[in-house]
Amino acid sequence: MNSRLQNQLNMVGACITLAQSNDYQSIWKNQQPADFGTDLDTLANAYGAVTAKAAQVDAATGGASDAKAAAETVLEDAAYVLARALANHFKKTGDLDRRGKIDYSKSEIVRLRAQDLVTQTTAIRDVAQSAANEAGAAGRGVTAASIAALTAAIAAYSAVMNTPRGQIVNRSALLKEIETDIAGLLDQVASMDDLVVQFGASPAGERFAQAWKSARIIVDAGGGRETTAPAPAVPPAPSSPASA
Numbered sequence: 001m002n003s004r005l006q007n008q009l010n011m012v013g014a015c016i017t018l019a020q021s022n023d024y025q026s027i028w029k030n031q032q033p034a035d036f037g038t039d040l041d042t043l044a045n046a047y048g049a050v051t052a053k054a055a056q057v058d059a060a061t062g063g064a065s066d067a068k069a070a071a072e073t074v075l076e077d078a079a080y081v082l083a084r085a086l087a088n089h090f091k092k093t094g095d096l097d098r099r100g101k102i103d104y105s106k107s108e109i110v111r112l113r114a115q116d117l118v119t120q121t122t123a124i125r126d127v128a129q130s131a132a133n134e135a136g137a138a139g140r141g142v143t144a145a146s147i148a149a150l151t152a153a154i155a156a157y158s159a160v161m162n163t164p165r166g167q168i169v170n171r172s173a174l175l176k177e178i179e180t181d182i183a184g185l186l187d188q189v190a191s192m193d194d195l196v197v198q199f200g201a202s203p204a205g206e207r208f209a210q211a212w213k214s215a216r217i218i219v220d221a222g223g224g225r226e227t228t229a230p231a232p233a234v235p236p237a238p239s240s241p242a243s244a
């Protein structure tokens with residue numbers, strides 16, 4: 001995937017990470033405009049699907065790749081990342097029962113094949129969905145975006161799981177799809193800008209609006225010249241009222 005698309009996708013991911021962080025959830029959850037929370041969930045799901053598709057493109061070589069092998073790699077990576085986030089969360093909350101159900105190493109996941117891989121990664125996804133709203137979960141990586149990424153990866157792998165290894169995915173066609181998908185993500189984020197400004201009536205809401213504005217800056221992460229001023233991928237936590 002070219003750097004322009006990757007930079008745009010990174011920006012969308014930064015906005016989702018910002019909004020889902022413990023520092024800012026209280027500003028928009030169960031607050032007006034209520035559409036922001038709904039739109040954030042929609043954005044996170046769409047972002048997860050595009051990220052999974054982009055990973056398939058990155059795994060391709062010479063313009064094409066084995067669809068099954070590429071999808072399998074994406075699924076293994078997404079499952080491992082979410083499993084370790086869950087393991088960290090359950091360790092800190094003392095939930096050893098659920099930790100035991102998802103405590104997979106990368107090699108254990110990679111050894112799974114076909115339906116076993118789908119079954120185990122789906123189990124990881126389901127546990128994550130049940131834990132996503134627990135205190136501290138988002139800060140440990142159990143987020144709507146990571147769950148959406150795994151869900152999309154499961155669907156992509158399931159679609160090609162039983163196809164012959166010689167069936168290849170056309171990289172250029174995928175790139176065209178991704179470009180269209182990312183354009184949709186950018187349009188969603190732009191619509192959410194109009195909702196974010198409405199939180200600015202309070203000092204905390206204004207800090208959120210400013211952090212969102214910083215996250216919206218597209219940074220050239222590919223080593224080339226930046227066309228806009230750089231911004232941190234995850235904006236710093238706001239100062240407390242006492243220190244403001």
